[in-house]
Amino acid sequence: MVRPLRELLAVARTGHLTEAARDLGVPQPTLSRSLARLSAQVGAPLLRKRGRGITLSRHGRLLAAAADRAVREVDEAVRRIRADVDPESGLVRLGFQHVLGADLVTRTLRGFSADRPRVRLQLAEGGADHLVADVVNGRLDLALVAMLEEVEGASVLGTEPLRVLLPAGHPRAGDASIALAALAGEPFVAMAAGYGMRTITDRLLRDEGLVPEPACTCEDLATAAGLVAAGLGVTVVPAGIAPPGTVEVPLARAAERVVQLLWSAESITSAPVLALRDALARTVPAQLAERGPR
Numbered sequence: 001m002v003r004p005l006r007e008l009l010a011v012a013r014t015g016h017l018t019e020a021a022r023d024l025g026v027p028q029p030t031l032s033r034s035l036a037r038l039s040a041q042v043g044a045p046l047l048r049k050r051g052r053g054i055t056l057s058r059h060g061r062l063l064a065a066a067a068d069r070a071v072r073e074v075d076e077a078v079r080r081i082r083a084d085v086d087p088e089s090g091l092v093r094l095g096f097q098h099v100l101g102a103d104l105v106t107r108t109l110r111g112f113s114a115d116r117p118r119v120r121l122q123l124a125e126g127g128a129d130h131l132v133a134d135v136v137n138g139r140l141d142l143a144l145v146a147m148l149e150e151v152e153g154a155s156v157l158g159t160e161p162l163r164v165l166l167p168a169g170h171p172r173a174g175d176a177s178i179a180l181a182a183l184a185g186e187p188f189v190a191m192a193a194g195y196g197m198r199t200i201t202d203r204l205l206r207d208e209g210l211v212p213e214p215a216c217t218c219e220d221l222a223t224a225a226g227l228v229a230a231g232l233g234v235t236v237v238p239a240g241i242a243p244p245g246t247v248e249v250p251l252a253r254a255a256e257r258v259v260q261l262l263w264s265a266e267s268i269t270s271a272p273v274l275a276l277r278d279a280l281a282r283t284v285p286a287q288l289a290e291r292g293p294r
Contacts, residue, residue: 002074004038005067007031008046008056012064015053089118090272095131095143096123097196099221099238100259105144108283112276119272127219128196132262141267142277144284146238146257148200154260155281158288160238162200162255163248165224167231172249179252180236181208187215187233189224197221200257201236207253259288 010020011031021028039046046060056064096105101123109121124131124140131143132151150156164180166173172182188205190212191198202212215233218224222243224235229245238257242248261280267273 002071004034005063005071007034008038008060008064009067009071011035011047011054012056012060015050015055017054085271088116088272090270091120091122092270092273092276093122093124093139093141093267094276095134095140096125097128097131097145098125099241100144100146101125104259104284104287105280107287108280111283112279116272116275119276121276127192127194127198129194129199135262135264138264138266141264141270141273142280143262144259144280145196145262146259147196148203148255148257150258151260151262154262157259157261157281157284159256159258160288161250162204162236162257163239163242163250165228165235165237165242166247166249167228167234168245168247169231170234170247173247175249177250177252179208180204180210183234184210188213189227189233189235190214190217191221191224192217192219195219196257197224197236197238200255204236204251204255259284 007020007024007026010024011017014020014023017028017031021031024031035047042059042063044059045057046063047054048057048060049055094105105123113119113121124134126134128145128147131140131145134140135143144157145151145154146160164178164183172178188201190201198217205212216227218227221237221241225237225241225243225246227233228235229243236251237248239248261277261284263273263277268277
């Protein structure tokens with residue numbers, strides 16, 4: 001149905017069957033028969049003669065207006081489909097937690113973008129629970145998250161050990177390890193609800209028989225670490241992020257978070273999405289291995 005609509009638009013643009021046929025690259029008799037069939041399909045004449053040329057009838061103008069919108073939408077859909085099946089172009093929507101973006105994601109994207117400069121990236125940062133939901137709901141194509149437990153259907157890329165983060169002058173800062181129960185009564189800095197580290201911290205505290213009651217909450221792990229450095233409390237963090245003025249101490253009951261990659265079942269049929277998924281699956285485990293035990 002799209003071809004006759006294009007033909008009708010060509011006649012509307014040129015005002016002549018001969019010129020329209022030439023622009024379309026078809027013989028004039030072929031164009032005339034096609035437009036006659038289109039008129040028969042809609043049940044009304046679409047063209048009328050005007051001098052030596054041709055113009056659209058009232059019904060023809062009505063159909064042409066709709067045809068213009070339809071053809072533009074079809075062309076855009078075809079463009080997007082071709083971009084999807086071409087690994088060298090298209091759009092990928094990637095979500096990740098803040099702390100993962102600072103290192104694991106950016107190193108991967110540097111190489112990926114160098115290899116595929118025409119692929120557009122739409123990046124979203126947020127809490128683990130929100131990112132998982134966004135993949136399930138189709139708002140994201142891919143998400144890199146780190147949680148205490150594995151998400152069903154996710155690909156596990158590695159693990160990160162967890163540490164207690166204390167102010168440098170804390171009495172327990174020199175301990176070889178520490179149980180969270182030993183910090184009962186201390187002000188606790190926590191991530192906001194819905195963030196992976198908040199879920200992890202609450203779970204670890206409950207396992208130690210403590211009721212999670214944060215003294216303050218924030219939405220960025222670097223901010224949480226800064227609050228600890230300022231002496232406003234203690235928290236739990238992935239190993240290796242301690243800023244100046246803080247000390248990481250291993251947990252007496254060792255714990256780690258699982259770094260995992262999720263993808264939308266619908267989006268993974270897109271070539272650029274699949275290419276980025278494979279790049280993350282290849283590079284992130286290597287980066288985690290480079291860190292080693294910290």
